[in-house]
Amino acid sequence: MPDPMIIYLEFEKAVAELEAKINELRTLAASGSDIGDEVAKIEEKSAQALAELYANLTPWQKTLVARHPQRPHFTDFIKGLITDFTPFAGDRKFGEDEALMGGFGRFQGEPICVMGQEKGDSTDSRIKHNFGMARPEGYRKAVRLMEMADRFGIPVLSIVDSAGAYPGIGAEERGQAEAIARSTDACLSLGVPNVAIVTGEGMSGGAIAITTANRVLMFEHAIYSVISPEAASSILWRDGTKAQEAANSMKITAQDMLRFGVIDRILHEPPGGAHRDAAAMIATTGEAIAQAFAELQGLDADAVRKQRRQKFLDIGRKLG
Incomplete structure (x- = not known):
């Protein structure tokens, strides 16, 4: 066997x-x-x-690797990289969302705010975390965390792995689009450096809501897109079975994102993917996080905002 x-x-x-x-x-x-x-x-x-x-690997094969259930998850990075982690719960408006977790701790001895999607690693935990698909209260919790981090001058780290925001009726009734937009705006408004890492799936506005950062890193076999291959297949061909064809055409890989200037760096994975040696991948991620924040050290609030804004304006000009 x-x-x-x-x-x-x-x-x-x-x-x-x-x-x-x-x-x-x-x-x-x-x-x-x-x-x-x-x-x-x-x-x-x-x-x-x-x-x-x-x-x-083809883009579709990378999609399958990015979704591998044994890839390191948010909680694995917290255990491996963050000490004294104190999770926050609730958005102070509606309730708690277990899909998007966050809190404060220490990274290499320094204070840090960390947030990200958690998919779960068992049937019970996947249901608990809604498979990493956040509802509006999750994004409002993210805004709460970012505003607090900004107030106290604490850098922000986002660990991104989600098939997208939850599309349920309740989520739409509670303002899903508005919550995502406000979270994206909170990222852009931060006067402290923020770094985002796409570790698996970075799909749709559910990902960009916490990925609008000074530095965006991406695992070698992760994917990043405004829509999933399955959804694109359903829209373009009205046939959900053409997801493989869609993935191969959508330019969703880390290599595509680096070429387009959407991300700043690719983190190479162990042979066979991050799940083959999660400890090594988490250690590599920690080194990349430290380097990314070091590159932003010494910038005042205005310079941090200007650098981040310019980064996203440059993406638009390059792709336009």
Whole structure:
């Protein structure tokens, strides 16, 4: 059997078969069989196949990797990078939204405000966090956090991974579009530096609401777009089964975003994706966060706002 700890995607079938063979041989080796050289050869073959596969992923394959349930989530980054984290709950207007989490803590000893979507990693937690799809109260909580961070001169970090804002009737009745717009405006108005990282899916206004930052980073196999491939397929062809074709045409990969100037840096993932070595990916993310904030150190509030505003104006001019 393949490694039971890893969920394999359909296009990883050849790698799964090699790793299943490795596991079988390791079991034989543990019983006393002298097959160490054979195991080493297949391990090398498997590693090479994995590296070659991930070096040539299509946009649709990257979409599947970005949605992999074992990729590190918001809570994993909090545990790995933030100390003394104190979560905040509620928007002071309606209620709490578990899909968009946030609070204050310390990053490398310095105060920081952190917020982001949490998808959950089990059936119960996914339901609890609504699969990372925030409602209006989630974005109003984000505004509350950003305003407090700005008041006390604390930088803001956003960790983005969402299929989009929740499209339910209740969310629309409570002003979903208005809440997203105000959150985006709060990002633009910050007088403190803010850094955003797209770790998985960065879909629609639900992502941009907390991704309008001085520095935007993106994982190598993440995706970032105004609409999901499935939704684009339904609109363009009135056929949701053409999501793969849509993904291959939409320019949603990190490489596309860097070329268009939408993001500032790509964070390379371990061979096989971030879920193959979450600890290493979280450590790499921490180094990138520190560097991004260091680049903004010393700027006063007006300079921070001007740099951020210019960044997004430049995107419009470049794409226009």
